[in-house]
Amino acid sequence: MTIAFIHEEIPTEQVEQREKVLSSLTDAVRDLVDATIRSTVADDELDAVRAEVEALAARLRAAQLPGPAGVRYNSEGRSWNWGNAVVGRGNAVAPPVDITHDEFGSAYAELTLGAAYEGPPGMVHGGVSALLLDQIMGETASGFKRLTMTGTLTLRYRRPLPLGPVRLEAQIDRESGRKITVEARIGVPGEDAAVEATGLFLIPSWAPLDESAASWSRSAEG
Numbered sequence: 001m002t003i004a005f006i007h008e009e010i011p012t013e014q015v016e017q018r019e020k021v022l023s024s025l026t027d028a029v030r031d032l033v034d035a036t037i038r039s040t041v042a043d044d045e046l047d048a049v050r051a052e053v054e055a056l057a058a059r060l061r062a063a064q065l066p067g068p069a070g071v072r073y074n075s076e077g078r079s080w081n082w083g084n085a086v087v088g089r090g091n092a093v094a095p096p097v098d099i100t101h102d103e104f105g106s107a108y109a110e111l112t113l114g115a116a117y118e119g120p121p122g123m124v125h126g127g128v129s130a131l132l133l134d135q136i137m138g139e140t141a142s143g144f145k146r147l148t149m150t151g152t153l154t155l156r157y158r159r160p161l162p163l164g165p166v167r168l169e170a171q172i173d174r175e176s177g178r179k180i181t182v183e184a185r186i187g188v189p190g191e192d193a194a195v196e197a198t199g200l201f202l203i204p205s206w207a208p209l210d211e212s213a214a215s216w217s218r219s220a221e222g
């Protein structure tokens with residue numbers, strides 16, 4: 001197994017320009033996903049749209065990475081993970097979340113979950129809540145200054161969470177050596193939590209305890 005960050009020497013300004021353009025495309029694709037789920041147009045119209053979508057995919061495939069997007073960084077300390085399943089700016093499958101880190105050890109996010117994230121009728125899928133919680137908790141544990149991986153995630157689903165606006169909050173509860181315990185919750189803004197989470201995040205034994213991003217390019221062999 002190898003976990004490696006990719007050093008790519010692209011100026012930050014260029015990364016940010018690309019990210020802006022890519023994010024707009026991603027938003028449009030998310031809208032396409034929502035429109036597809038909720039469309040009631042006739043079957044032949046669905047078929048005509050499919051043909052156009054296939055043509056668009058072919059245009060994007062004109063130049064492709066050989067595999068997933070990975071996590072990349074430049075020597076100015078800018079990193080980008082556009083394929084990430086939760087926060088990837090190029091990933092329309094990812095919920096539209098933007099996490100704010102208050103200070104080291106605490107974070108929050110507010111977003112709206114639409115039809116693409118449904119589990120029980122009209123409710124957020126429990127796995128989507130877990131996905132969002134795992135990410136905000138992982139980022140909180142890491143603080144972007146050390147590599148952390150989810151070891152154990154415990155969730156308590158207290159009440160159904162309706163689709164619509166949601167708020168996530170996370171904070172570090174305690175730390176001991178390579179173990180960081182994070183508490184988090186997701187719910188309707190201003191209401192009691194729908195899901196409460198406790199997670200044990202681990203700094204892998206092969207990773208430094210605290211290090212700047214640049215040296216995380218080393219690999220784990222195991």
Ligand SMILES: CCCCC/C=C\C/C=C\C/C=C\C/C=C\CCCC(=O)SCCNC(=O)CCNC(=O)[C@H](O)C(C)(C)COP(=O)(O)OP(=O)(O)OC[C@H]1O[C@@H](n2cnc3c(N)ncnc32)[C@H](O)[C@@H]1OP(=O)(O)O
Nearest residue numbers: 005073079135138139142149150151152204205213216217
């Ligand atoms: C180049 C720079 C780029 C810059 C990028 C900037 C930022 C990007 C970086 C980070 C991003 C920020 C945040 C991350 C955001 C989101 C998080 C996403 C989270 C994930 O999506 S992540 C995928 C799911 N996750 C896994 O894929 C883990 C698979 N697994 C392993 O990789 C190993 O298993 C590991 C590493 C967990 C442990 O391995 P290890 O060798 O380090 O530790 P070892 O086994 O020796 O155990 C030492 C002590 O931990 C205890 N322990 C071990 N495992 C435990 C467990 N699972 N639960 C509870 N306790 C556990 C033992 O019981 C012992 O305890 P004691 O010392 O008390 O005996």
